[in-house]
Amino acid sequence: MGKYFDKKYGSMVPYVPGEQVKLDGETIKLNTNENPYPPSEICLKEIDKALARLRLYPDSFGGELLTELSRFYKIGSDRIFVGNGSDEVLAFLFQGFCEKGAAFADLTYGFYKVFSNLYGVEKQIVPLREDYSLNVDDYIGIDKTIFLANPNAPTGMAIPLKDIKKLLEQDLNRLVVIDEAYVDFGGESAVELLDDYDNLVIVMTFSKSRQLAGGRIGFAMASKDLIADMNKLKFSFNPFDVDGITQYIGACILRDEKYFRDKIELVIFERERLTIALKNLGFRVLNSKSNFVFASNEKISGKDLCEKLKDKKIYIRFFSGERTSPFVRITIGTHEQMSRLISEIDNIMRSL
């Protein structure tokens, strides 16, 4: 820490993103849950029109992007907040909606802990069960704001809508934030509960299922009042957080629903194929409803498997920590990528 830095941030531990590797023809990048397909060609063709808008400040509320979100999710535009990736959206929720603290699982999205520390939010860690499942009964009696990724990361496991409802009913004055970053790959969205529960916030992103991790769009859906409060925070910080080009492309992406559905179908197909292949190689594979799998094999640690695959120019991810170190997290790629991955893992397991 340099001598001018505020002491209160001295011990802060920032989030560590997965490695952004240089992509040559051979390298396969399966370490940060990006979509293996490019954004829809129809939308990429619109880029010149988007560029022409650069003269103007972007619409602080999301403009056409907000209109398309409202249409897609059938919810009023005054109930949607648009931000610079869902990380920023989550940051605002930790900053302004956690007066009593925040509660979340021991194994979940790493940013929840980071944001708690950044904003001085008291945190309560609620361990997942032995089999990595989340039981909502474990949250009974907790009055802190709850952050729950569904499907969860890095396990990929999902809980059903009826459990979300149970969680909301436990305490109607307690805010519950459901992070649905991966919901399009097979989870049950809680969007339909929004009209009945004003203690529900749903956070989504364009980074995983909509091919736009580099564009940075995240959004929240909640009651009108809560969204107005989120905008208060944003307009006190950076009203122009999502650039005009990204907004324009984002609106187009929401209109090209066929491309969206087709690519999701491919990812799900490859996920199921990879799951079967790994199980055949003796792996334990958690039941994933996301665009990645979390798998372990007694014969090799997560770290060692990662390193051996890296030698073959395939990048996946491991996590330290007692409960996660046996596992690797593998993002689902294209058919060709998954075939090469499976054959390299097969070689590695034979060589042990």
Ligand SMILES: *Cc1c(COP(=O)(O)O)cnc(C)c1O
């Ligand atoms: C990837 C991810 C995010 C962040 O997505 P961005 O919109 O790219 O910031 C949020 N939550 C979870 C659980 C994620 O895996």
